Amino acid sequence: MLPPILVIGGAALDITATACRSPNSLLHTSTPGTIRQSSGGVGRNVCEAAMRTGSLCILLTSTGDDLAGASLRQDMIAMGMDTTLVAVLPTQATAVYHAIHDSNGQLLAAVEDMDIFDYIDLDKLDDVLTEYRPSLVCFDGNITASAMETVTSSCQTFGVPVFFEPASVPKSLKLFDGSARALLSGAIRYASPNQYELEAMVNQAKAQLPPPPPPLVSPSLPAHAPGLAHDCLPNALYLSQYIPHIILKLGEHGCVYVGPAKGTEKIAMYFAPEPLNLSTVKNVTGAGDSLAGTIMANLQKDPFTKDIDLWRQIIQNGQRAAIRTLQSDLAVSPLIGIAGTQFEIKIKTPRQAQEWSYSSLGIRSNKKTHINCGSSARMAGNLYANVDQIRRQDRWNNTAINGAYLTNLSRELVRSMAGFPTYGRFFYLARATLNSPTSLCKTLFPAIGE
Incomplete structure (x- = not known):
């Protein structure tokens, strides 16, 4: 480093x-x-x-x-x-x-x-x-x-x-x-x-x-x-x-x-x-x-x-x-x-990709980053901010919130993008998908408001 x-x-x-x-x-x-x-x-x-x-x-x-x-x-x-x-x-x-x-x-x-x-x-x-x-x-x-x-x-x-x-x-x-x-x-x-x-x-x-x-x-x-x-x-x-x-x-x-x-x-x-x-x-x-x-x-x-x-x-x-x-x-x-203000870096390993993406939001990645999905979801559920809070911050509108769902997305990353504290914990971003089923959203993200 x-x-x-x-x-x-x-x-x-x-x-x-x-x-x-x-x-x-x-x-x-x-x-x-x-x-x-x-x-x-x-x-x-x-x-x-x-x-x-x-x-x-x-x-x-x-x-x-x-x-x-x-x-x-x-x-x-x-x-x-x-x-x-x-x-x-x-x-x-x-x-x-x-x-x-x-x-x-x-x-x-x-x-x-x-x-x-x-x-x-x-x-x-x-x-x-x-x-x-x-x-x-x-x-x-x-x-x-x-x-x-x-x-x-x-x-x-x-x-x-x-x-x-x-x-x-x-x-x-x-x-x-x-x-x-x-x-x-x-x-x-x-x-x-x-x-x-x-x-x-x-x-x-x-x-x-x-x-x-x-x-x-x-x-x-x-x-x-x-x-x-x-x-x-x-x-x-x-x-x-x-x-x-x-x-x-x-x-x-x-x-x-x-x-x-x-x-x-x-x-x-x-x-x-x-x-x-x-x-x-x-x-x-x-x-x-x-x-x-x-x-x-x-x-x-x-x-x-x-x-x-x-x-x-x-x-x-x-x-x-x-x-x-x-x-x-x-x-x-x-x-x-986002791209254009820093040098292009050739990422050779997933860990390097994680460290670069997280560091831009002030979330440090270390050896504890790799947490299994279930543990990550449970820990994240205790820290999330509901949709109304995010909307009041004028960071995301309804379209962005409803249309850009990320599976196994760390709560700290979401909170940082929405302007809320990250509490300095570490998570692993595995993959992303659009328009996930409501039942899956409720299971993984129980703290999201109606």
Whole structure:
């Protein structure tokens, strides 16, 4: 099994208000719309995206001892996320991110209460790195500048590459606090800024740090790349002198990758946006986090790769994940785990197939997976959620429930797909069939409601 990814950053309750009116009519009055609550936070989103892509990922964060914190932790457990390193702070409020979107799902304004992230405890980070031996460590801009120094210093000592997700323009500049020791440590190998974060970081670097030697050859982008990509390329090349791999997120204009090639040369690649029907966009809150998490999951096997073709595939997988999140009401789409966001793997044994399919839903498979049908059915019957509960979650409609019956399907798998806790048990998925007889359904699934 590959070593895990460790994500250090924010977990927050996301509140998204989407107005039904045009932006010009929103100020100084109330307006009709829809309000949704979901689990979010940059670090948590990145961790979930990596998990749904098939990676083992561990989140280190802090939550409050309040209703919002309890909801966040319960949701993490439900999707199989390891909460061992999620601290509960009784004197702090759980982080909340409140976004206001226009009728097209575009962000108009947002207010965040993230003070709790100043209290993320990294005193035992070396012990964590020793115990988990992660292949990659990611931190987001929500943690303090001193915490960033701690992370980069420890990761440099342990030889673990670091991925930086800036989170916002002000937070991206924390790398430059304290004489920019976090940035200059050399531990940060990857960063995924947007155009505004990139510009702010480069301006700060030019103002605060001595200029690095320019690359011997400056790569260019293809002519068909949009003007914005060409305009941002010099900044991406400049920042890559400090952080070797830059994944520049340009939203509807696509993505630019700048990274090392042979020797001291640099390479720049442009990636056009994935096809998207704008009418299907529901929100943009977690799209960038989904891209970053999917890229990290694809890097897990070889985080130091310089293979250009591999990087091309990695970033395209990240773009597909971002598209699926754009079309979801959640901060990270549950559909990220389906084909197209992870590398094709040739499965040689049924056990490998089980491990891959279960891991995308956070259900770990081990030697106890193979349980006979009768035992599996009896154990599953005690844990299932009825049809009404699933329908209220808006995860499955009647057609899906009645038409997609799975014989000997583990309850944990069904519960995970429906958004309910899995309780961390292990089952074996033997075979599937459609429209099974009602009597058989009642025998194997007695807890299903009428």
